[in-house]
Amino acid sequence: MDWDKLRIFHAVADAGSLTHAGDTLNLSQSAVSRQVRALEESLNTILFHRHARGLILTEQGELLFDATKAMAKRLDAASARIRDSEEEVFGELRVTTTLGFGTMWLAPRLHKLYEKYPDLNIDLMLEERVLDLPMREADCAIRMKEPSQADLIRKRLMFVSMRLYATQAYLDAHGTPETPQDMADHRLICQNPGSDQVSAGAVMIQSLLTNNIQSRLNVNNYYGVLQAVLHDLGIGSLPDYIVEESPDLVRVLPEVQSQEIPVYLAYPEELRHSKRIQAFRDFVQEEIAISRKHMKEQGNL
Structure with missing residues (x-):
């Protein structure tokens, strides 16, 4: 299957328009249309329903779009690894955890991480839903139970009650x-x-x-x-x-x-060498050690 045609198909499916996809890809509408038709011919199927309001994916188009979305996320992960500097921590880090832990424990401490790494941009996603780390819905997660997803590095951080x-x-x-x-x-x-x-x-x-x-x-x-x-x-x-x-x-x-409830940090195997992940992991572990020591001194553990 032609990678270039898949890239163009993905842009069209994401934009819902040949014109908007062309603007994104710096291609003319006719060039985008030709590539999509060529892909349909190679697959012997129709990928879009065409009408006056734009393009709607067919059932077969939905299947292919799901595949290209997964590919795009994998490519993003690979790109993130390549961009990671050997000496610096910078760029976006998407962290997911529960609303309670994120609001009451993590967020109040993040100023320390920013002081150390001012070029790091954190996207903090607080929700009870378990995001799919291998599919790049987030880069790393702090969860109140051991993650069950495959291809994840897991580290138990502490226990809470x-x-x-x-x-x-x-x-x-x-x-x-x-x-x-x-x-x-x-x-x-x-x-x-x-x-x-x-x-x-x-x-x-x-x-x-x-x-x-x-x-x-x-x-x-x-x-x-x-x-x-x-x-x-x-x-x-x-x-x-x-x-x-x-x-x-x-x-x-x-x-x-x-x-006792175990608290785990998890991230995809492919981000094992990410400097951003390493910086966040070390920060969380250091803050937990400080927090647990303080609570023990106060007699709260």
């Missing part, structure tokens, strides 16, 4: 529970047990709910839980790393916590 926290003002007003059964007299702030979250946290919440807790506030992410707790609404289920950034929180019922 879900625990119960409240403000001193809330406890002064409503009392401090001494046993899990006392939670029946308090408002529990947590993620909905059925929402997308680490299973260990959901198990802990399900166990607490057996204590006939009548008042509850469900939030779909830990940042929202934290804000509700800080505003004295109740006792919240939060990851233990939160206490370093929110020292005014008081741990409640120390015997109640989830199982």
